[in-house]
Amino acid sequence: MEDFILFNDVSFSPISEYGDNKIDILKNINLKIGKGEFISLVGKNGCGKSTLSKHFNAVLVPSKGEVIVGGINTKCEQRVFDIRQKVGLVMQNPDNQIISSVVEEDVAFGLENLGIDRHIMRESIDRALRCVGMYEYRGSPTYALSGGQKQRVAIAGILAMNPECIVLDEPTSMLDPSGKEEVLETIVKLNKQFGRTVVLITHDMYELSLSDRVIIMDRGSIASEMTPEELFQSECLFNDYGLLPPSSIKLLCNLEKQGYKIKSKFPDTKLCTKEILSLLEEVKCQH
Amino acid sequence: MMGNMYLGQYIPGNSLLHKLDPRIKLLSSIIFMIISFISGNLFSLFILVLSVMLIVIFSGTSFKVYFQSTKYILFFILLSCIFNAFYGYGEAIFKFWIFTVTFDSIKNSVVIILRIASLLFVSSSVMFTTSPNDMSFAIETFMKPLSIFKINVQDIATMITISLKFVPIIFEETNKIIDAQRSRGADLDDKNIIKKVKAYIPVIFPLFFLSFKRASDLAVAMESRCYNDIIKRTSIREFKIGILDILCLVYIIVILIGVIYCNYLI
Numbered sequence: 147m148e149d150f151i152l153f154n155d156v157s158f159s160p161i162s163e164y165g166d167n168k169i170d171i172l173k174n175i176n177l178k179i180g181k182g183e184f185i186s187l188v189g190k191n192g193c194g195k196s197t198l199s200k201h202f203n204a205v206l207v208p209s210k211g212e213v214i215v216g217g218i219n220t221k222c223e224q225r226v227f228d229i230r231q232k233v234g235l236v237m238q239n240p241d242n243q244i245i246s247s248v249v250e251e252d253v254a255f256g257l258e259n260l261g262i263d264r265h266i267m268r269e270s271i272d273r274a275l276r277c278v279g280m281y282e283y284r285g286s287p288t289y290a291l292s293g294g295q296k297q298r299v300a301i302a303g304i305l306a307m308n309p310e311c312i313v314l315d316e317p318t319s320m321l322d323p324s325g326k327e328e329v330l331e332t333i334v335k336l337n338k339q340f341g342r343t344v345v346l347i348t349h350d351m352y353e354l355s356l357s358d359r360v361i362i363m364d365r366g367s368i369a370s371e372m373t374p375e376e377l378f379q380s381e382c383l384f385n386d387y388g389l390l391p392p393s394s395i396k397l398l399c400n401l402e403k404q405g406y407k408i409k410s411k412f413p414d415t416k417l418c419t420k421e422i423l424s425l426l427e428e429v430k431c432q433h
Numbered sequence: 434m435m436g437n438m439y440l441g442q443y444i445p446g447n448s449l450l451h452k453l454d455p456r457i458k459l460l461s462s463i464i465f466m467i468i469s470f471i472s473g474n475l476f477s478l479f480i481l482v483l484s485v486m487l488i489v490i491f492s493g494t495s496f497k498v499y500f501q502s503t504k505y506i507l508f509f510i511l512l513s514c515i516f517n518a519f520y521g522y523g524e525a526i527f528k529f530w531i532f533t534v535t536f537d538s539i540k541n542s543v544v545i546i547l548r549i550a551s552l553l554f555v556s557s558s559v560m561f562t563t564s565p566n567d568m569s570f571a572i573e574t575f576m577k578p579l580s581i582f583k584i585n586v587q588d589i590a591t592m593i594t595i596s597l598k599f600v601p602i603i604f605e606e607t608n609k610i611i612d613a614q615r616s617r618g619a620d621l622d623d624k625n626i627i628k629k630v631k632a633y634i635p636v637i638f639p640l641f642f643l644s645f646k647r648a649s650d651l652a653v654a655m656e657s658r659c660y661n662d663i664i665k666r667t668s669i670r671e672f673k674i675g676i677l678d679i680l681c682l683v684y685i686i687v688i689l690i691g692v693i694y695c696n697y698l699i
Contacts, residue, residue, distance in 0.1 A: 250669065258667050261665050262667060264667060267669055
């Protein structure tokens with residue numbers, strides 16, 4: 147897989163009001179993200195996930211090391227708009243990132259900033275709104291939308307700029323279950339159907355299971371990298387990084403402790419049910 | 434949400450006012466401000482009220498929404514007019530203790546309330562029917578001469594429209610903080626005004642903190658979507674002054690002439 151984003155020994159310390167920078171929020175981050183990959187970034191609060199997310203599209207630039215996005219160094223000020231067109235950032239609270247009061251005008255904001263022609267803009271907006279399933283709401287006021295719909299509009303605003311990568315900083319944390327589902331469906335669709343690279347920052351273990359690779363952060367550094375399957379195999383791994391395993395994994399781990407042989411652990415309800423049913427079948431046969 | 438309208442909120446629609454060019458709407462509202470302040474006698478006020486009613490009808494928004502969005506301001510205007518009615522010169526109609534109500538003071542109160550209410554309703558009708566982006570374009574057009582003095586007109590226009598967009602969100606947030614502080618035992622309904630002001634301090638501080646956080650997030654979101662002052666911005670909407678816009682300007686100018694005629698000749 148071709149590398150799209152490269153973090154080479156990146157450290158970040160914000161400059162204090164006295165001009166010195168003492169606290170390292172990010173420490174020696176080395177990371178490679180391939181085109182079309184789905185990465186999830188997890189870790190405790192304050193471990194530097196959001197700071198790292200702002201490095202993907204040059205909102206922040208590293209104090210040490212370099213970030214290369216699609217072959218462009220984020221420190222190159224002349225090409226900052228090229229980088230921001232390649233990588234879009236969606237944040238936690240949709241109300242804080244929606245600029246206009248009408249859906250299609252908000253989606254148009256990024257394109258208007260880039261001085262794109264009206265006719266090309268129209269096509270991009272319609273395509274982005276169709277992609278997130280919000281085309282029917284294009285003329286609606288944003289204040290009348292639900293949380294999930296607002297977040298999908300925020301994603302459409304980024305998609306209209308046709309980025310190759312989308313970074314989502316806890317996009318479902320302020321949503322109700324149905325809103326969460328709508329947004330997750332959209333994210334998976336963007337990755338699987340449209341081949342966009344996705345970096346998802348999350349605390350939710352189910353969301354994490356949707357990705358190809360999990361990056362665990364701890365105190366500003368990358369503590370570990372693995373596939374979701376590897377992470378869910380051991381309860382110890384969760385404890386090591388201060389994460390809470392989902393109840394389905396807890397149940398399977400408890401069964402394992404009781405002496406039952408569990409072949410694979412995964413938070414997906416269908417797979418978990420299948421595992422328990424096969425276990426019950428085995429017990430039945432033994433009796 | 435519609436039951437909780439706030440001043441300055443855009444309501445999408447397809448009315449006559451929605452179809453007008455934002456520049457014409459802004460220019461007309463400026464002329465209307467002048468009309469409101471020069472309307473002095475009852476005839477000119479009658480023309481003023483009648484034209485405001487027509488504007489409200491053409492905005493396609495119900496009177497209920499207008500009253501809902503301006504109810505607090507209207508209450509304060511009414512209060513100040515009641516006080517104003519007690520201070521006047523001329524022949525007394527009614528006298529009580531130190532208060533004297535005269536024909537002049539009543540007339541002054543009516544003039545003030547009609548002027549301010551007309552202004553409020555016209556500006557509301559412009560805000561209800563103009564999307565923030567269109568408004569931003571109109572403000573930018575009118576402020577363009579200031580760019581000679583190297584003032585960033587685009588930034589000012591964006592700031593104004595974004596602040597208007599955040600009015601309902603800040604109101605909503607204030608209500609949430611009030612509820613949170615009440616649930617923690619804060620007495621916000623004390624009749625003593627000093628105690629009441631003190632009780633609102635724990636509401637104001639979190640509100641400031643949250644507003645700064647919101648502004649910071651918004652700045653990141655805008656930067657991520659390439660907001661800049663280097664590239665010339667385009668707009669998804671095409672703005673062209675048409676026959677409808679010219680008719681609207683003619684309508685406002687006719688009202689202006691009518692009011693001037695009533696003021697000086699009747």
